[in-house]
Amino acid sequence: MKTLENPRVGVFVCECGGNISDVVDVKRVVKAASEWENVVVARHYTYMCSKPGVELIRQSIKKRGLNRVVIACCTPKMHRKMFERNVEEEGVNLAFLEVVNIREQCSWVHHEDPEGATLKAIDLIKGAVKKVEKATPLYPGKMPVKQAVLVIGGGIAGITAALRVAETGIKVYLVEKEPTIGGHMAKYAKVFPTLDCAQCILTPKMGEVAENTNIELLTLAEVVSVEGVPGDFKVKIKLKPRGVDVEKCVGCGACNRVCPVETVSDFDEGLGKRKAIYIPFPQAVPSAYVIDFNSCTKCGKCVEKCPRKAINLDDTEKEIEINVGAIIVATGFKLFDLSEYGEYKYGIHPNVITALQMERLMNVTGPTSGAIVRPSDGGEVKKIGYVLCAGSRDTNKGKPYCSRVCCLYAIKQALMMKEFMEGLDIWIHYIDLRAAGRRYEEFYKNAQIEGVKFVRGKVSEIIPDGDQLIVRAEDTTLGRPIENRYDLVVLCPPIVPSPEITKLAEILKIPLDEDGFVLEKHPKLDPVSTKREGIFACGVILGPKDIQTSVSEAEGAAAKAINFLIQKEKIIEPNKAYLATPEECDACGECIEVCPTEAISIASDKVEINEILCNGCGACIPACPKEALDLKGLSDEQLMAEIEGVLTGSESEIKILAFVENEIAYTALDLTGVARLSYPSSIRVIPVPSTSRLKLKHILYAFAKGADGIMFLEAPEHEGPFGKAHAIAEERIENYRFDIEDYDIDSVRIWFSKVYVPDWRKLVKVFETFDRMIKDEGPIDQETRENLLKKLEEESE
Amino acid sequence: MAKYAFFLGCIAPLRYPGLEAATKKVMQHFGIELLDLNGASCCPAPGVFGSFDLWNWLVIAARNLSLGESLGADLTTICNGCYATLQEAWHILKEDPGKRRSVNEILSKINRTYNAKTGIKHVIEVFTNDIGIDKIKSSVKNPLEGLKVAIHYGCHFLKPRKIRGHGSSEKPHILEDIVKALGAEPIYYKEKLLCCGAGGGVRAGNLDTALEITARKLKSVKEAGADCILHPCSFCHFQFDRGQVELRERKGLEFNIPVIHLVQLIGLAVGIDPKSLGLYENEIPPTYLDKLGLG
Numbered sequence A: 001m002k003t004l005e006n007p008r009v010g011v012f013v014c015e016c017g018g019n020i021s022d023v024v025d026v027k028r029v030v031k032a033a034s035e036w037e038n039v040v041v042a043r044h045y046t047y048m049c050s051k052p053g054v055e056l057i058r059q060s061i062k063k064r065g066l067n068r069v070v071i072a073c074c075t076p077k078m079h080r081k082m083f084e085r086n087v088e089e090e091g092v093n094l095a096f097l098e099v100v101n102i103r104e105q106c107s108w109v110h111h112e113d114p115e116g117a118t119l120k121a122i123d124l125i126k127g128a129v130k131k132v133e134k135a136t137p138l139y140p141g142k143m144p145v146k147q148a149v150l151v152i153g154g155g156i157a158g159i160t161a162a163l164r165v166a167e168t169g170i171k172v173y174l175v176e177k178e179p180t181i182g183g184h185m186a187k188y189a190k191v192f193p194t195l196d197c198a199q200c201i202l203t204p205k206m207g208e209v210a211e212n213t214n215i216e217l218l219t220l221a222e223v224v225s226v227e228g229v230p231g232d233f234k235v236k237i238k239l240k241p242r243g244v245d246v247e248k249c250v251g252c253g254a255c256n257r258v259c260p261v262e263t264v265s266d267f268d269e270g271l272g273k274r275k276a277i278y279i280p281f282p283q284a285v286p287s288a289y290v291i292d293f294n295s296c297t298k299c300g301k302c303v304e305k306c307p308r309k310a311i312n313l314d315d316t317e318k319e320i321e322i323n324v325g326a327i328i329v330a331t332g333f334k335l336f337d338l339s340e341y342g343e344y345k346y347g348i349h350p351n352v353i354t355a356l357q358m359e360r361l362m363n364v365t366g367p368t369s370g371a372i373v374r375p376s377d378g379g380e381v382k383k384i385g386y387v388l389c390a391g392s393r394d395t396n397k398g399k400p401y402c403s404r405v406c407c408l409y410a411i412k413q414a415l416m417m418k419e420f421m422e423g424l425d426i427w428i429h430y431i432d433l434r435a436a437g438r439r440y441e442e443f444y445k446n447a448q449i450e451g452v453k454f455v456r457g458k459v460s461e462i463i464p465d466g467d468q469l470i471v472r473a474e475d476t477t478l479g480r481p482i483e484n485r486y487d488l489v490v491l492c493p494p495i496v497p498s499p500e501i502t503k504l505a506e507i508l509k510i511p512l513d514e515d516g517f518v519l520e521k522h523p524k525l526d527p528v529s530t531k532r533e534g535i536f537a538c539g540v541i542l543g544p545k546d547i548q549t550s551v552s553e554a555e556g557a558a559a560k561a562i563n564f565l566i567q568k569e570k571i572i573e574p575n576k577a578y579l580a581t582p583e584e585c586d587a588c589g590e591c592i593e594v595c596p597t598e599a600i601s602i603a604s605d606k607v608e609i610n611e612i613l614c615n616g617c618g619a620c621i622p623a624c625p626k627e628a629l630d631l632k633g634l635s636d637e638q639l640m641a642e643i644e645g646v647l648t649g650s651e652s653e654i655k656i657l658a659f660v661e662n663e664i665a666y667t668a669l670d671l672t673g674v675a676r677l678s679y680p681s682s683i684r685v686i687p688v689p690s691t692s693r694l695k696l697k698h699i700l701y702a703f704a705k706g707a708d709g710i711m712f713l714e715a716p717e718h719e720g721p722f723g724k725a726h727a728i729a730e731e732r733i734e735n736y737r738f739d740i741e742d743y744d745i746d747s748v749r750i751w752f753s754k755v756y757v758p759d760w761r762k763l764v765k766v767f768e769t770f771d772r773m774i775k776d777e778g779p780i781d782q783e784t785r786e787n788l789l790k791k792l793e794e795e796s797e
Numbered sequence B: 001m002a003k004y005a006f007f008l009g010c011i012a013p014l015r016y017p018g019l020e021a022a023t024k025k026v027m028q029h030f031g032i033e034l035l036d037l038n039g040a041s042c043c044p045a046p047g048v049f050g051s052f053d054l055w056n057w058l059v060i061a062a063r064n065l066s067l068g069e070s071l072g073a074d075l076t077t078i079c080n081g082c083y084a085t086l087q088e089a090w091h092i093l094k095e096d097p098g099k100r101r102s103v104n105e106i107l108s109k110i111n112r113t114y115n116a117k118t119g120i121k122h123v124i125e126v127f128t129n130d131i132g133i134d135k136i137k138s139s140v141k142n143p144l145e146g147l148k149v150a151i152h153y154g155c156h157f158l159k160p161r162k163i164r165g166h167g168s169s170e171k172p173h174i175l176e177d178i179v180k181a182l183g184a185e186p187i188y189y190k191e192k193l194l195c196c197g198a199g200g201g202v203r204a205g206n207l208d209t210a211l212e213i214t215a216r217k218l219k220s221v222k223e224a225g226a227d228c229i230l231h232p233c234s235f236c237h238f239q240f241d242r243g244q245v246e247l248r249e250r251k252g253l254e255f256n257i258p259v260i261h262l263v264q265l266i267g268l269a270v271g272i273d274p275k276s277l278g279l280y281e282n283e284i285p286p287t288y289l290d291k292l293g294l295g
């Protein structure tokens, strides 16, 4: 391994078949470079990325004993990885390789200014040479990825994901808070648009979960904490007492018959009754009874009767810990509580029910064995009214969004009733009927043909009148208010995320969106990943949707999790923050505040940075008042060297330094090159993970060393790779703008821009404007620079 | 004890002076000081003025509010319409410094300014916040036992919900709480949340439509077997009371449901003489007094 002592640098300038050399005078560049200290080889070649080009570099390393390599060519996003591999094979650590972008950032954007382009290329290469001289070797780490997946939520989405992952032989823990899996779908009689029997398609899947030896099913379970890192999560799970041994219970029901306690059935949405020892529904999985300890009086009658001695009234809560590589969140939904809507009389009149209660009412396993009767008196139902968008699409008291399935399940319920209740009059009050999706419009049409009445207009008030209800609504088609009398009114409330997600999201450290649903990594292109690596989501917890889409997402999330696991070993990138001078750190915690990944913690009297969690944004480094932290791969020393190099390579009239965030902003910058736009050659780029990496001293040093203006191009908080570090950057730079005034540098010499990739064309304007501003200001005079340098030296002592 | 500048509005002094008298008596009873608001004008009415010219509506409202500010007191009112205008104007001028500046430019011509330091409280708020339900309950001398009361809130007291800030506009309970504290029984009737018919300039613009709504409301109150309609608003009072005469004359409809304002009902319960509460000044005689043995 080549070491730090006596740098022997090789500079390789690519012509890119004229793409570079038609504008940049490569001979002049090579000549300039060959005169710098420590540069042993300086060569140019037609295509550095071609086989002979790479061979030229490899041979030079071998023959001339190079231990540092600088390649000036196209953007590092193109070939850096390939060059890395090659120089490493020659024994040069990846930290000792620099790739300088003189195509996208030089020849392609300064085609009208060859002289400027050439000088700029010399500067950029000198920066890289200086930086690489100060490099220390970097070694990527490796960690094993735990071959197990945790699925949270056992609705149709969670069940599907669990089965799919388990099929590959990977171990799955399926955590469900209720006594059975199945979720909402288990409550339905049939599902739209096919009118399949819900149980018939769901219960076989539930059975598969029970039988699959790769799946460990944990019901009445709750995730209480998640520690560790993606690839190696340590999860604590609380198991509430069930009172019945799942292995022993054969489901005979003897206990249920003798239990004297009756209480409201939550599975029946409060419409029916059940005993304190019960099974939610006959096909429940696990197929065993459960005691509701909130209502059980511990009379012991069930214990006496149980032929299998399965019951333990003293059952207690347990906690277990599991270890998984990835997590899938599938906690589904809840219906919004409509009691805020006094006008609908929900909770006030028993004949105003929710659509979920209706699902139970029309289900043969439901509280009325499928008979649709008035909950108030069991009376006959002749006319039913549906209120769609009962709280959805309402910015006033409800939810602003469309819940996406209510139009369709209302049609489903109406069609089912039309089939078995002759003469039933069904009215559906809607504001827009949304039946987008395969076969959905046809489904709607079918209901119209069957005589379901659709009235367009909002319901303003529901007025109880004995056992009946008067619904006042608008009929916008006829343009007048109408009033109907119904025996039963069904409300279709907003679908909201299951409430436990608020706490769960905190435990998992994943962000939620403005409505409380799990935020996708990317709404279009990465829709089943969360913002955190190794954690995926599917089903309604990502937003309202039907079963079909929930299942597709579950398949996607499973594939993502499997993909994440099959790496077996995860590479840990080496560019991490570290405590460079531990003796300085007094554990003040300033760095902890800013870290977007919570990678820093206090270990006894110092901070400790978790290598795996740290993403190398660098935001913590300027936060440390003691300057105890540094960044591997871009240390303070390297940055200073690079700044100096870039500013002292050539003589140019005005020099503007641009610190560019390396992912979003850098990509935008490359695009201006690809489009062959043109901007002033005064702009010299230094890529940084995030501009929050920069300290005030870097900026002052740049002004002292020849910069006339400094730009900061940063990724936006929500698009960039480092989350809040991008926001911290903006805040920090704003402060530096004031700070430099104390050193007699005008604040206009600092420019900050947030860059979105699609905005790349605008960058040209930004550069032109700042260039003009700085030219108007003129260069900083030598005296100011010297004073500044002196001050900086004093301060560092 | 708290003090308020009493904003009379137009209806009370011009049509039902008894309401003003009742308010003064009841407030005196509870030790709330009422200041006279010299120079007050029409609020101006939210429907009739606000619907046509929001800007001048705001300026005039600001002028009325500024009178209270000069006295260093919040206004109070017994009319939902006045409340609607003045509370909303207060809210706007408190939240929007730009509008406040423009309004004050105009007010400066008459040497007035309004800085939204004081605003307005409905008498209901005075009863529930300053006096409190418990105090009201303990002050009752004539429990109104057996009195079946149909409560009417009036639209402007509750809506817009977010600005008024009295909780649910569809499931309100403040008046029920007071009525129960007085010993009377609030009864359910279908059209409880329906408008009295007068508001929004409908009475002025189209009396027939206004009366149609009133009739619907009264019919529902009648069916429910109420002894009286209770409300917190001079304008609703006018519409329900005078409206019954108009319904008789124009449509031949007879209801004979006595109408009583919240201040009057409380006055009655705490033992103030029915005559001095103006109960006999209504078109529809207070037949419930016999039932209560107070006639």
Ligand SMILES: Cc1cc2nc3c(=O)[nH]c(=O)nc-3n(C[C@H](O)[C@H](O)[C@H](O)COP(=O)(O)OP(=O)(O)OC[C@H]3O[C@@H](n4cnc5c(N)ncnc54)[C@H](O)[C@@H]3O)c2cc1C
Residues within 6 Å of the ligand: A152, A153, A154, A155, A156, A157, A158, A175, A176, A177, A178, A181, A182, A183, A184, A185, A188, A190, A191, A192, A193, A221, A222, A223, A330, A331, A332, A333, A334, A355, A356, A359, A405, A409, A412, A498, A500, A501, A504, A538, A539, A540, A541, A545, A546, A547, A548, A550
């Ligand atoms: C009235 C109604 C009728 C519908 N009819 C149809 C239809 O006919 N066809 C159709 O395609 N779609 C229909 N839908 C939509 C359908 O219900 C959903 O698409 C589907 O249920 C989504 O499945 P899921 O697994 O994402 O969520 P869910 O079914 O809600 O399942 C989530 C599961 O996670 C569990 N859970 C929640 N929080 C936690 C936690 N913290 N820890 C552990 N477990 C947790 C829950 O107990 C539940 O078992 C209907 C919706 C409604 C409201």
Ligand code: SF4
Residues within 6 Å of the ligand: A244, A248, A249, A250, A251, A252, A253, A254, A255, A256, A288, A289, A305, A306, A307, A308, A309, A310, A311
């Ligand atoms: S009696 Fe025992 S075996 Fe039978 S259902 Fe109950 S718990 Fe299970």
Ligand code: SF4
Residues within 6 Å of the ligand: A255, A258, A259, A260, A261, A276, A277, A291, A295, A296, A297, A298, A299, A300, A301, A302, A303, A313
């Ligand atoms: S012990 Fe509890 S569950 Fe068992 S029979 Fe008695 S009340 Fe029912």
Ligand code: SF4
Residues within 6 Å of the ligand: A388, A389, A390, A392, A393, A401, A402, A403, A404, A405, A406, A407, A408, A432, A433, A434, A492
């Ligand atoms: S799906 Fe239909 S009922 Fe549901 S919110 Fe959307 S438009 Fe309204």
Ligand code: SF4
Residues within 6 Å of the ligand: A576, A577, A594, A595, A596, A597, A598, A599, A600, A609, A613, A614, A615, A616, A617, A618, A619, A620, A621, A725
């Ligand atoms: S702030 Fe950035 S560089 Fe520092 S520890 Fe956190 S993730 Fe790593």
